[in-house]
Amino acid sequence: MSTAILDVEYELGRDTLSYEDLERRFGADVMKKALSGSGIRDRRIAPEGVCGSDLAFASATRLLERTGFDRGRIDLLIFCSQSADYILPTTACILQDKLSLSKSCAAFDLNLGCSQYIYALGVAHGMISSGIASCALVLTGDTMSRTVHPMDRSVVTLLGDGGSASLLTRTREGWGFLGFDFGTDGSGYKNLMIPAGGFRLPRSEATACEVRDPEGNIRSQNDMYMNGLAIFHFAIWVVPETVDRLLRKLSLTTEDIDLFLFHQANKFMLEYLFKKLRIPPEKRHIFIESIGNTSGSSVPIVLADAMQAGKIKPGALVFMMAFGVGLSWAATVIRWPESAGSPL
Amino acid sequence: MTRAEFIRDFAEVLGTTPDLLDLGTELGTLDAWDSVAYLSTLVMIDDKLGVNLSPDALRNAITMGDILKAVESKLEG
Numbered sequence A: 001m002s003t004a005i006l007d008v009e010y011e012l013g014r015d016t017l018s019y020e021d022l023e024r025r026f027g028a029d030v031m032k033k034a035l036s037g038s039g040i041r042d043r044r045i046a047p048e049g050v051c052g053s054d055l056a057f058a059s060a061t062r063l064l065e066r067t068g069f070d071r072g073r074i075d076l077l078i079f080c081s082q083s084a085d086y087i088l089p090t091t092a093c094i095l096q097d098k099l100s101l102s103k104s105c106a107a108f109d110l111n112l113g114c115s116q117y118i119y120a121l122g123v124a125h126g127m128i129s130s131g132i133a134s135c136a137l138v139l140t141g142d143t144m145s146r147t148v149h150p151m152d153r154s155v156v157t158l159l160g161d162g163g164s165a166s167l168l169t170r171t172r173e174g175w176g177f178l179g180f181d182f183g184t185d186g187s188g189y190k191n192l193m194i195p196a197g198g199f200r201l202p203r204s205e206a207t208a209c210e211v212r213d214p215e216g217n218i219r220s221q222n223d224m225y226m227n228g229l230a231i232f233h234f235a236i237w238v239v240p241e242t243v244d245r246l247l248r249k250l251s252l253t254t255e256d257i258d259l260f261l262f263h264q265a266n267k268f269m270l271e272y273l274f275k276k277l278r279i280p281p282e283k284r285h286i287f288i289e290s291i292g293n294t295s296g297s298s299v300p301i302v303l304a305d306a307m308q309a310g311k312i313k314p315g316a317l318v319f320m321m322a323f324g325v326g327l328s329w330a331a332t333v334i335r336w337p338e339s340a341g342s343p344l
Numbered sequence B: 001m002t003r004a005e006f007i008r009d010f011a012e013v014l015g016t017t018p019d020l021l022d023l024g025t026e027l028g029t030l031d032a033w034d035s036v037a038y039l040s041t042l043v044m045i046d047d048k049l050g051v052n053l054s055p056d057a058l059r060n061a062i063t064m065g066d067i068l069k070a071v072e073s074k075l076e077g
Helices: A019-026 A028-038 A052-067 A091-098 A113-129 A186-191 A228-249 A267-276 A295-308 B003-014 B035-049 B055-060 B064-076
Strands: A002-012 A015-017 A043-045 A076-080 A106-110 A135-142 A162-171 A176-184 A259-262 A317-324 A328-335
Touching: A002 A052, A002 A113, A002 A176, A002 A295, A015 A019, A019 A028, A028 A267, A028 B035, A052 A091, A052 A135, A052 A162, A076 A091, A076 A113, A091 A106, A106 A113, A113 A135, A113 A162, A113 A176, A113 A295, A113 A317, A113 A328, A135 A295, A162 A295, A176 A228, A186 A228, A228 A267, A228 A317, A228 A328, A228 B035, A228 B055, A259 A267, A259 A295, A267 B035, A295 A317, B003 B035, B003 B064, B035 B055, B035 B064, B055 B064
Parallel strands: A076 A106, A076 A135, A259 A317
Antiparallel strands: A002 A162, A015 A043, A135 A162, A176 A328, A317 A328
16 A cells, blocks of 8 residues: 555745845845845745744645545644744644644654655655555644844845645555655754754853854854755755665666656755756756745645646656755655545 | 866856966955855866865865865865
């Protein structure tokens, strides 16, 4: 038995932090450079008070209404987020109630930044294909734009807010998920982190102290820090290696794959990866320029966008990969089911 | 790739002409040597030479010759 994604919905932050907004903040020269280095013009930002779980909830509500799927059948809910509602309790429990899901539904959070969606798909696939669960709702939702200092252009120019909902259920062998590949390199954890606010380094007056780095960016230990060069270097090596490893594991080649969907980190990076992997334009899909890097929601969002663009036909082989915080990475290949996208 | 080709490609990354650069050019004196140029240089070295140059080797380079030296040592290794 295998598992398939039946359908996907997403919700972006309502507001826009535009190129022009940031041009006023950082100046024209800085923004021209930033655009050339990331390919991101505008970012969608959630208004104050809207949490990642709200974006996930909106996505799930729309998905369940559109598909007419019986929510009583859902017995697994995974909420993927690095911006939980509370330290305690787990946000997935709150979402179980808000979405009126069955009380026999397992619900838990999974926090792994940009890689989290594919990790959650792997967990859901394991639980469904082994018979532990039958239908899963995999939700993502983050408001990472709130974790950055407004004068740290190395991250402000990149991040947007978004959420998503994916419905997964059983399918016959040979369809849905054909395989996964996961990886971790914890030695690089300091290259993408929010140092303060956990139990290792609680927030304090000292951690709120702002420092200007050699490139003129301002941040404190309460804010997100990203070593952009190290992360870029990590991505341009780990993505091709993982694509190669997973395809070999499945006895497939890049020619067999109909569509490649990667974490929408940076358009410049994505275009280079596609070139390095010799993936032709018709097998690529990018959705970042007008919304920004939506962290752990970027893969389901680009997947939904590709579906809406008619790029995923029944039977198509789709390669999805995400990478980032941890450092971590994950990839999967899906044979798209025939019922995807249609009311059940 | 010859040294002249490396200088030509590096000049392209910096948006300048090769005759304004030599291996002794101090990177810190170039306005264009910024975070975007780091990324573009990493891509250029990976794309043209297939060399996995560490970000530290790039950040610690004082001159263009230091980058070339780091690339050559990777190619020899």
